[in-house]
Amino acid sequence: MSIPARSPQANAPICALVVDDERDIRELLVLTLGRMGLKCDTASSLHDARALLKRNQYALCLTDMRLSDGSGIELVQEISQLYAQTPVAMITAFGNQEAAVGALKAGAFDFVSKPVDLAVLRGLVQHALKLGPAAPAGEDAPKRAPVAGAVASRLLGQSAAMAELRATLTKVARSQAPVYIAGESGVGKELVARTIHDQGMRAAAPFVPVNCGAIPTELMESEFFGHRKGAFTGAHADKTGLFQAAEGGTLFLDEIAELPMSMQVKLLRAIQEKSVRPVGANTEVPVDVRILSATHKDLAALVEEGRFRHDLYYRINVIELRVPPLRERREDLPVLVDAILTRLATAQGRLRPELHSDAMEALAHYTFPGNVRELENILERAFALADDDGIRAADLRLPEARPAPPSLAAQASAAAATLDPSLIDPRESASSALPGFIEEIERKAIEQALVDNRYNKTKAAAQLGITFRALRYKLKKLGID
Numbered sequence: 408m409s410i411p412a413r414s415p416q417a418n419a420p421i422c423a424l425v426v427d428d429e430r431d432i433r434e435l436l437v438l439t440l441g442r443m444g445l446k447c448d449t450a451s452s453l454h455d456a457r458a459l460l461k462r463n464q465y466a467l468c469l470t471d472m473r474l475s476d477g478s479g480i481e482l483v484q485e486i487s488q489l490y491a492q493t494p495v496a497m498i499t500a501f502g503n504q505e506a507a508v509g510a511l512k513a514g515a516f517d518f519v520s521k522p523v524d525l526a527v528l529r530g531l532v533q534h535a536l537k538l539g540p541a542a543p544a545g546e547d548a549p550k551r552a553p554v555a556g557a558v559a560s561r562l563l564g565q566s567a568a569m570a571e572l573r574a575t576l577t578k579v580a581r582s583q584a585p586v587y588i589a590g591e592s593g594v595g596k597e598l599v600a601r602t603i604h605d606q607g608m609r610a611a612a613p614f615v616p617v618n619c620g621a622i623p624t625e626l627m628e629s630e631f632f633g634h635r636k637g638a639f640t641g642a643h644a645d646k647t648g649l650f651q652a653a654e655g656g657t658l659f660l661d662e663i664a665e666l667p668m669s670m671q672v673k674l675l676r677a678i679q680e681k682s683v684r685p686v687g688a689n690t691e692v693p694v695d696v697r698i699l700s701a702t703h704k705d706l707a708a709l710v711e712e713g714r715f716r717h718d719l720y721y722r723i724n725v726i727e728l729r730v731p732p733l734r735e736r737r738e739d740l741p742v743l744v745d746a747i748l749t750r751l752a753t754a755q756g757r758l759r760p761e762l763h764s765d766a767m768e769a770l771a772h773y774t775f776p777g778n779v780r781e782l783e784n785i786l787e788r789a790f791a792l793a794d795d796d797g798i799r800a801a802d803l804r805l806p807e808a809r810p811a812p813p814s815l816a817a818q819a820s821a822a823a824a825t826l827d828p829s830l831i832d833p834r835e836s837a838s839s840a841l842p843g844f845i846e847e848i849e850r851k852a853i854e855q856a857l858v859d860n861r862y863n864k865t866k867a868a869a870q871l872g873i874t875f876r877a878l879r880y881k882l883k884k885l886g887i888d
């Protein structure tokens with residue numbers, strides 16, 4: 408079917424289709440959209456909606472879930488397939504998360520629950536309009552937004568897996584559906600989340616990454632939802648939470664598996680109701696935030712074990728993306744190595760060193776348990792050690808190229824030795840000032856523990872005798888990425 412191009416004239420009326428069998432709701436929606444400058448056609452049944460869609464082109468369709476002659480889901484599916492340039496949103500009954508998730512899976516870009524909150528509805532309409540001028544999700548989409556191509560190129564890799572991931576991201580960016588990003592540590596999950604944000608219609612609004620494992624449990628509610636002055640001891644002023652900080656944009660919940668059960672319930676509520684209640688406040692504040700989440704853990708297994716709420720998993724996992732480990736896409740190594748070395752050289756004002764073929768060969772055979780982040784660390788270290796002659800395999804100091812791995816007991820005593828300040832000569836340290844010296848000891852111990860535990864932070868923290876959160880804090884403080 409050929410779809411007429413949308414009128415390029417800026418002052419041509421923008422048309423929306425409102426589908427609901429309740430007259431009052433239709434009128435409310437038409438009034439609200441009318442105040443936003445949209446002209447509306449209305450349909451009270453699936454049959455009428457189909458007829459209108461055949462004749463006209465719409466910048467947006469809002470449909471109720473239950474229609475007299477069928478389900479709104481059917482309409483969502485048809486619009487996504489036949490009129491892909493029309494964003495469609497579903498109106499669902501309050502608290503009916505199955506319907507909301509079903510609509511998103513069927514291709515709706517968003518949903519709004521009844522009773523319709525007009526502020527939420529206005530936000531949704533604005534987002535829908537930013538999706539135009541219409542371009543089908545798919546191959547044409549990257550050409551539409553100039554920022555998209557630029558950002559997509561940051562997610563490097565020539566493998567088929569990365570090409571497929573980039574193509575999926577372009578489609579996913581158009582939707583408002585929650586995306587769950589699975590993959591090992593250091594594989595690029597946060598970069599994927601940023602790319603979705605940057606390519607989507609929320610790009611101009613904030614991208615707020617949150618490490619769920621780094622917030623102390625007792626502060627979580629206030630961090631996420633904010634608080635009112637006087638809500639608890641120490642609440643000296645009103646504080647905006649992370650949801651409100653991400654207003655209009657994206658909240659990226661990294662390490663979501665670390666959320667305590669009590670917080671999982673509250674998070675689910677905020678996501679479903681699209682509103683938050685700051686600690687100490689009497690009223691809810693509507694929020695318009697897209698939720699992306701990630702963890703390196705097997706979330707489905709945690710759900711099975713009863714350690715992660717099934718309903719929250721179901722809600723955040725409308726679209727699941729898997730970022731493959733680096734060892735499954737070794738073709739990406741040359742382009743990644745090239746980009747990382749160029750970045751290091753530019754940052755340090757040095758010439759980009761040559762990577763000798765023996766070094767590339769060694770990288771090609773290495774398993775990269777810490778994925779791209781580990782590759783970055785390896786190259787950074789090699790870059791520091793390399794002379795004008797370039798980087799050779801020995802400069803990489805790959806764990807597997809070292810002498811036979813020590814036993815666990817030997818590893819433990821080696822870690823303990825690294826922690827023993829008496830074995831480190833402060834005169835050999837880059838900084839002989841006490842804070843710098845202590846930091847250096849910490850850095851060495853942490854780096855060693857990470858290598859010993861194949862970049863598994865939970866195990867590294869256990870080896871170091873500190874909590875996972877404390878390790879995350881120290882990694883951030885010491886700038887160990």
Ligand SMILES: Nc1ncnc2c1ncn2[C@@H]1O[C@H](COP(=O)(O)OP(=O)(O)OP(=O)(O)O)[C@@H](O)[C@H]1O
Pocket residue numbers: 561562563564590591592593594595596597598599661702703743779780783888
């Ligand atoms: N495909 C890629 N192209 C370019 N850089 C990448 C790619 N994948 C990862 N990186 C880089 O590797 C580093 C680690 O990536 P990122 O922080 O996104 O990983 P992660 O999976 O979120 O890690 P963690 O599980 O530890 O939170 C970052 O510096 C990121 O820019």
